[in-house]
């Protein structure tokens with residue numbers, strides 16, 4: 001039996017695992033303890049590759065967007081040459097948030113507090129006189145915006161890490177790369193994040209969100225309204241192939257702690273699974289898309305993408 005002690009080594013346990021018995025028990029307190037959350041930020045989020053955004057969200061040179069990642073405010077931008085970059089959205093002067101808009105196009109950023117300005121490579125660019133800081137303050141880039149230590153991408157999905165010495169992104173992603181390939185390969189024209197953002201916040205521990213994502217069997221109860229809509233939309237309960245949900249059903253171990261659920265979809269998918277209510281035209285369109293997909297990525301991968 002393996003037991004993981006609380007960080008302070010005192011009374012109680014967070015996790016109790018018994019491989020022989022096949023049990024893995026987690027104390028409920030691990031989901032509510034601020035102490036555990038602080039340690040998770042330090043030992044997980046500060047040491048992982050974290051998703052930042054997709055290349056298509058910054059279409060042109062000098063485009064930028066601001067985003068909160070792993071508890072830190074960031075600027076994700078492209079410079080005049082079109083290179084992708086990531087900076088902490090924190091003024092090196094006295095710590096104010098520099099960029100306050102969610103997105104835009106700019107060759108420079110100006111901090112509202114004392115007016116320090118930076119070009120979109122993060123370099124200090126204030127020409128004001130008199131200077132608002134002593135000469136000794138300006139050394140080794142200390143007046144520039146701070147770059148996020150690591151930025152890398154896979155198939156136009158950009159990730160950052162706050163850990164300079166983290167392993168390279170491709171090895172870290174392990175089997176996730178194939179999932180991203182499935183997403184990126186859907187269209188012969190590449191992938192684009194469509195305009196608009198849906199944001200939501202959850203008053204829950206982040207681990208519950210992960211647990212919920214791997215827990216497919218809650219769907220019928222929790223999302224009953226959605227399934228009723230689906231049945232109506234598809235023309236009755238017999239029109240929905242719910243049995244398909246059990247085909248290829250399972251949780252995939254993608255390596256390095258990554259996982260995904262896999263089911264065969266009983267509902268329609270624009271790429272490339274038609275349902276009766278889309279009519280003959282919808283069916284023909286989907287057949288054409290599936291044929292192109294099959295030719296491009298092969299029949300097995302095409303069906304995984306479509307189904």
Ligand code: FES
Nearest residue numbers: 091093094111114
């Ligand atoms: S805090 Fe930004 S200019 Fe002073």
